[in-house]
Amino acid sequence: MLAGDKNMLEVNNLFNQIERGSYLKTFQPDNKNxxxxxDTWNNYLKTLHEAIAESNTAKQVAQRDYEKVQALAIAWEKQMQVALTNSSEKEVHQALAHKQIYTARARQxxxxxxxxxxxxxxxKTQLxxxxxxxYSQVS
Structure with missing residues (x-):
């Protein structure tokens, strides 16, 4: 769980109460409240923005890694084809093993x-x- 996820869950619980109306029924507005x-609202929205940014960064890293690993799987496929044309059984098995490893990792x-x-x-939908x-205009 990311650091911001715990705070977001706590704040999300508060806003779920607000959404159901249970919090607003007992809410007596004054400046302090x-x-x-x-503050809570702004922190929640900030946390959502941060979670989106963190997840987007993680997606970009995973996408970059996927592209690298996929390229390696393709390279081993080509190596396997070369080994097949050269009738090198040992190299075919080696290339096939590497291709399978990289293909599985690319799939993950x-x-x-x-x-x-x-x-x-x-x-983004939640945000x-x-x-x-x-009540988003509270601040």
Missing amino acids: IEALA LKTLVERHIIHISTL AYWENQP
Whole structure:
């Protein structure tokens, strides 16, 4: 769990209460409460922005790694084709083993990239939702 995730979960719980109305039913507005709510609100939105940025960075790193590993898998495929034309069974087996390793790793990285894309989309949806709430103008 990322450092900001814990704070975001705590703040998310508060805003889930607000969304259900349970917090607002007992909320007695005064300057102190409004300031506290505004601070909490701003921290929550800031945390969402940070989580999006962190996940986007992680996605970019995974994408870069995927491209490198995929290129290695392709290179080993070519090496295997060369070994096949040269009738070098040992080199074919070696190239095939490397190709399989890099292909499997590329698949894992591609899955990771796709998960980051979904995560970023979810966070952006949450951010858009919360930024468009009437109480988002508290501050």
